[in-house]
Amino acid sequence: xxxxxxxxxxxxxxxxxxxxxxxxxxxxxxxxxxxxxxxxxxxxxxxxxxxxxxxxxxxxxxxxxxxxxxxxxxxxxxxxxxxxxxxxxxxxxxxxxxxxxxxxxxxxxxxxxxxxxxxxxxxxxxxxxxxxxxxxxxxxxxxxxxxxxxxxxxxxxxxxxxxxxxxxxxxxxxxxxxxxxxxxxxxxxxxxxxxxxxxxxxxxxxxxxxxxxxxxxxxxxxxxxxxxxxxxxxxxxxxxxxxxxxxxxxxxxxxxxx
Numbered sequence: 001x002x003x004x005x006x007x008x009x010x011x012x013x014x015x016x017x018x019x020x021x022x023x024x025x026x027x028x029x030x031x032x033x034x035x036x037x038x039x040x041x042x043x044x045x046x047x048x049x050x051x052x053x054x055x056x057x058x059x060x061x062x063x064x065x066x067x068x069x070x071x072x073x074x075x076x077x078x079x080x081x082x083x084x085x086x087x088x089x090x091x092x093x094x095x096x097x098x099x100x101x102x103x104x105x106x107x108x109x110x111x112x113x114x115x116x117x118x119x120x121x122x123x124x125x126x127x128x129x130x131x132x133x134x135x136x137x138x139x140x141x142x143x144x145x146x147x148x149x150x151x152x153x154x155x156x157x158x159x160x161x162x163x164x165x166x167x168x169x170x171x172x173x174x175x176x177x178x179x180x181x182x183x184x185x186x187x188x189x190x191x192x193x194x195x196x197x198x199x200x201x202x203x204x205x206x207x208x209x210x211x212x213x214x215x216x217x218x219x220x221x222x223x224x225x226x227x228x229x230x231x232x233x234x235x236x237x238x239x240x241x242x243x244x245x246x247x248x249x250x251x252x253x254x255x256x257x258x
Contacts, residue, residue: 022218025139029217032137032144042141046149050111054157057106062161065102066168069093073169074177083177087184088191090169091162095192095201096257099162100154101249104208107154108241112216115146116237119220120230143221147213154209155202162201200256207252208245215241 036043073089119142122128128138166188173179192198216237223233 018222021222022214025143025218025221026214028139029144029147032140033148035140036144036148039145042145043149043152046145047153050107050115050146050149051153051156054107054110054153055160057110058103058157058161059164061102061106062164063168065098065161066090066094066165066170067172069098069165070169070172070177074173074179083179084183085187086173086179087166087169087188090173091166091188091192092197094162094165094169095197097201097249097253099165100158100201100204100208101245103158103161103205104154104212104245105242107150107157107209108212108216108238108245111150111153112212112241113234113238115150115213115216116220116223116234117230119143119146119217120223120225120233123221123223124225124227124230126225143217147217150213150216151206151209154212155205158201158205158208196257200252203256204249204252207248211244211248212241215244 069090070086073086074083077083077085077089119128122138122142128142131138131141170181170184174181174184219233219237219240220230223229
């Protein structure tokens with residue numbers, strides 16, 4: 001019994017210590033923002049790595065999510081004689097929830113894991129220590145551009161996801177099922193508002209981008225400098241990001257739409 005209590009206390013202290021380290025690391029990264037502004041080339045390179053190279057999986061996933069939403073929405077709404085509201089359902093579901101959430105999850109699996117592994121390997125091969133010996137701050141040179149690239153990339157990818165998803169819903173609703181195209185678009189335009197829907201979805205995507213970049217870089221920077229340590233950090237980074245995104249999505253939805 002005493003051993004179990006000691007183990008629980010030890011894990012609690014380790015968790016609090018890790019949270020404190022993550023907060024301090026984030027404060028140092030935010031303090032390095034002027035360096036990123038002065039050297040935009042580093043930011044542009046990382047935007048290409050985490051943003052442009054993630055476009056394929058975002059586009060394909062968004063198209064199929066939109067197709068499924070349009071199909072399932074029609075089968076649900078037709079029982080109530082409201083099949084013309086399929087466009088509204090697809091747009092609101094994507095803009096409010098699925099766009100930001102699925103984009104963040106895909107980003108964590110594709111780009112976040114890459115960031116964690118890259119930084120972890122740089123630590124394992126002592127590249128970060130070498131930079132410190134040459135009076136180059138790795139947090140400013142390595143971490144800050146990658147964090148701000150993630151912060152910018154996730155909202156842009158989420159917007160693309162929502163747009164392609166709406167188009168996918170249009171293809172299956174109008175092209176396959178035969179719903180009137182004018183009803184699809186007009187009902188959507190009347191129901192979706194900038195302030196209540198699009199803006200709240202954009203806020204969610206920015207928060208999720210912040211989380212994804214923060215967790216990925218922290219896991220890589222604090223990884224044990226071994227092959228197994230980097231592998232474990234990469235796995236935990238994806239898991240923690242996914243759980244954080246899903247949990248925070250519930251809280252944000254309750255605050256925005258409750």
